[in-house]
Amino acid sequence: MIWIETLINGLLLGGLYALFGLGLSLIFGVMKIANIAHGEMAIGGAFLAIATANFIGLPLVLTVPIILLMAWGFGFALQMAVINRVLGSDPMPPLLMTFGLSIVVQNLLVEMFGADNRSLDIGALGTASIQIGNTSLGVFPLLMFAIALALFGALHWSLHHTRWGRNLRATSDDPEIVGMMGIDRRRVFAMVMGLSAALAALSGMMLAMRGSITPFSGGERLLIAFEVIVIGGLGSIWGSLIGGLVLGIVHVIGLRLDPASGPLYGHLLLLVILLAKPEGLAGKARSR
Amino acid sequence: MLTKSSLTRRSVLASSAASLGLLSAPSIVRAASRDIRIGYITALSGARAEFGESDPWMLEQVKKITDSGLNIGGHNYSVEFVVKDNQSNANRSAAVGNELIQREGVDLLLVQDLDASVATGEMSDIAGIPSISTMGPWQAWMFGRGSNPAQGFPYSFTFFWGVEMAMQTFTNLWNQIDTNKVVGDFYFDNPAGQAFANPELGLPAVMGDAGYSRVDGGMFQFDTQDFSAQVSKFKEGNAQIVTGFGFPPNWATFWAQAGQMGFTPEAATFAAAFLFPSAIESLGDRGNGMSTEVWWTPNMPWTSSLTGQSAAQLAADWEAASGKQWAQTLGYSHALFETGIAALKNSGDPKNPDAVRDAIAGLNLNTMVGPVNWADTPIKNVAVTEVAGGQWRKTDGGKHAFDLVINDNGFAPSVDVQDQLIPLSKLG
Numbered sequence: 140m141i142w143i144e145t146l147i148n149g150l151l152l153g154g155l156y157a158l159f160g161l162g163l164s165l166i167f168g169v170m171k172i173a174n175i176a177h178g179e180m181a182i183g184g185a186f187l188a189i190a191t192a193n194f195i196g197l198p199l200v201l202t203v204p205i206i207l208l209m210a211w212g213f214g215f216a217l218q219m220a221v222i223n224r225v226l227g228s229d230p231m232p233p234l235l236m237t238f239g240l241s242i243v244v245q246n247l248l249v250e251m252f253g254a255d256n257r258s259l260d261i262g263a264l265g266t267a268s269i270q271i272g273n274t275s276l277g278v279f280p281l282l283m284f285a286i287a288l289a290l291f292g293a294l295h296w297s298l299h300h301t302r303w304g305r306n307l308r309a310t311s312d313d314p315e316i317v318g319m320m321g322i323d324r325r326r327v328f329a330m331v332m333g334l335s336a337a338l339a340a341l342s343g344m345m346l347a348m349r350g351s352i353t354p355f356s357g358g359e360r361l362l363i364a365f366e367v368i369v370i371g372g373l374g375s376i377w378g379s380l381i382g383g384l385v386l387g388i389v390h391v392i393g394l395r396l397d398p399a400s401g402p403l404y405g406h407l408l409l410l411v412i413l414l415a416k417p418e419g420l421a422g423k424a425r426s427r
Numbered sequence: 428m429l430t431k432s433s434l435t436r437r438s439v440l441a442s443s444a445a446s447l448g449l450l451s452a453p454s455i456v457r458a459a460s461r462d463i464r465i466g467y468i469t470a471l472s473g474a475r476a477e478f479g480e481s482d483p484w485m486l487e488q489v490k491k492i493t494d495s496g497l498n499i500g501g502h503n504y505s506v507e508f509v510v511k512d513n514q515s516n517a518n519r520s521a522a523v524g525n526e527l528i529q530r531e532g533v534d535l536l537l538v539q540d541l542d543a544s545v546a547t548g549e550m551s552d553i554a555g556i557p558s559i560s561t562m563g564p565w566q567a568w569m570f571g572r573g574s575n576p577a578q579g580f581p582y583s584f585t586f587f588w589g590v591e592m593a594m595q596t597f598t599n600l601w602n603q604i605d606t607n608k609v610v611g612d613f614y615f616d617n618p619a620g621q622a623f624a625n626p627e628l629g630l631p632a633v634m635g636d637a638g639y640s641r642v643d644g645g646m647f648q649f650d651t652q653d654f655s656a657q658v659s660k661f662k663e664g665n666a667q668i669v670t671g672f673g674f675p676p677n678w679a680t681f682w683a684q685a686g687q688m689g690f691t692p693e694a695a696t697f698a699a700a701f702l703f704p705s706a707i708e709s710l711g712d713r714g715n716g717m718s719t720e721v722w723w724t725p726n727m728p729w730t731s732s733l734t735g736q737s738a739a740q741l742a743a744d745w746e747a748a749s750g751k752q753w754a755q756t757l758g759y760s761h762a763l764f765e766t767g768i769a770a771l772k773n774s775g776d777p778k779n780p781d782a783v784r785d786a787i788a789g790l791n792l793n794t795m796v797g798p799v800n801w802a803d804t805p806i807k808n809v810a811v812t813e814v815a816g817g818q819w820r821k822t823d824g825g826k827h828a829f830d831l832v833i834n835d836n837g838f839a840p841s842v843d844v845q846d847q848l849i850p851l852s853k854l855g
Contacts, residue, residue, distance in 0.1 A: 148653070152653055254476075254515070255476045258679070262711070266683050266713065268687045275688050277683075279687070349683075350679070351679065390653070394651075395659075395660070398656060401647075
């Protein structure tokens with residue numbers, strides 16, 4: 140019984156992890172670059188939400204969509220104004236660029252909010268639970284999991300059934316050729332970066348609703364996002380979901396067996412995957 | 428063959444070393460002056476930000492007294508405080524401690540954070556700069572640095588209660604209610620948490636002696652965001668009491684997951700997490716009935732050796748100035764300044780570190796938290812103070828959302844018991 144509960148809790152945590160990985164995976168799949176500032180984008184979004192909800196007093200149902208839009212705009216503008224300029228055959232300049240950005244954002248957050256722990260208060264929803272057999276499950280973790288699944292589904296559907304998705308897949312396949320078909324790849328890149336930033340902000344806000352964050356939480360989230368996409372398979376959307384769920388389960392079971400282990404077992408899993416199946420669990424189903 | 432140029436690597440190094448020497452020279456001149464510099468390390472941000480919240484205000488109160496200087500040994504010394512925020516971080520503590528001792532050249536170090544006092548205690552002993560610390564159980568401060576009550580330390584001193592006092596207070600509290608005597612415990616992995624979790628001297632041993640059995644939830648790391656493993660373990664072991672050590676964000680995550688997973692203990696006594704009313708208020712209605720160790724309350728019969736204020740007055744002044752409820756740290760933060768200034772005065776020569784050190788070692792002072800006595804203590808460099816046990820109760824439209832009610836005074840005879848502990852199920 141207790142193991143079923145542990146497994147379910149791992150799955151629910153894994154949904155959040157998968158969401159962290161998804162944004163990073165999108166960028167990697169389309170632009171073939173790693174966004175080191177992904178964790179800071181998540182935490183930055185969460186802090187903006189905390190400022191809006193706690194200091195201005197806007198209700199959360201309004202705050203979340205506003206922050207998502209702002210994050211999308213930030214990602215789009217960032218790509219158009221900065222990252223597109225350094226994007227080329229050499230992966231180093233965009234890597235260094237986003238690394239620098241992560242440091243700037245982190246220090247801005249410390250300057251503005253201090254190093255305190257902060258969280259987004261969701262009131263009674265935070266402790267609400269439903270009883271299934273002998274197990275009671277939190278409503279909020281279930282809700283987060285459902286949102287994550289819905290987002291994965293929606294993204295998969297729009298990639299395969301919309302014009303936008305086709306442009307995106309084509310750009311991912313060959314960014315040089317799509318130009319001849321009248322697609323502006325810089326715009327496609329910017330759309331993807333906007334989407335990735337919005338996904339990051341969403342996962343950051345969920346993290347702040349679930350527990351608490353500090354301006355320094357970003358680095359650790361980036362590590363989780365990287366582990367998710369490496370375990371799942373680089374650049375694959377469903378790989379991110381599988382990677383997230385597997386990592387969540389391993390973390391919770393690891394903490395169950397040895398509470399002092401922290402993220403150790405997740406790191407070990409990453410090592411095992413790198414040795415045994417370097418292309419990731421869903422490696423064959425790569426989008427490219 | 429190399430030609431001799433006017434600017435070789437060696438000459439540059441030599442001249443820059445010389446100029447550095449010149450730059451640092453003023454500190455030697457300063458050492459002979461009549462300016463006392465006091466370094467103050469506190470946690471103004473980070474996980475323990477609330478511990479330092481009242482410090483800027485407290486410092487203003489103290490400065491009113493020291494602004495005209497201190498008259499010591501017939502000379503008037505000016506006093507300057509250099510305040511550093513350690514961001515509740517052990518690494519940062521070491522950095523600011525180094526800065527205060529090496530660069531600022533302070534004459535006395537006052538430290539209001541356990542992470543910082545463990546890190547800077549070593550520096551203070553090595554550099555020969557006396558330091559006084561508080562707000563950390565003395566065992567964590569002493570054993571964590573590899574000393575013992577007979578050996579002590581050359582220059583670092585602390586005053587606080589001991590973990591065994593808080594832990595026996597916990598079992599005293601639980602004895603007041605009907606339970607199955609099964610306790611689930613889990614601890615934050617830092618020096619204080621390790622002192623609480625110690626199997627021979629810590630809570631596990633104290634609980635065993637008092638007839639309580641234990642469901643071991645282990646230690647957890649700083650960034651742990653999921654306590655479902657502990658919750659399901661406690662639920663499975665049918666624990667009716669939860670205890671351990673950690674900070675408000677840790678407890679908030681644990682308590683939310685406990686609610687989600689249907690774990691409803693009769694008592695929640697988590698050291699360090701429930702010190703502040705803000706932590707209880709952030710839990711909403713689910714904060715009602717949390718029980719805690721109590722360091723200091725406005726009901727204590729003590730007065731300040733600096734200002735003559737009573738405990739009740741100090742709390743009232745803080746509430747008036749800040750608009751916030753009094754907090755237990757007020758007393759200790761005040762007493763830290765009391766002991767520091769008393770030691771400087773008694774030393775006769777505050778610029779002589781050894782004289783100040785001897786003055787601290789010989790101090791027996793009645794402070795805001797009661798007697799702080801290093802002069803005749805069985806534990807070298809440690810002055811032991813009182814600790815009580817209490818429970819946060821929701822008020823019915825009172826001045827504050829929650830009031831702290833004293834339930835046990837076994838280790839704090841100076842404060843009166845107000846009521847018995849009430850089980851969580853009866854509080855609703």
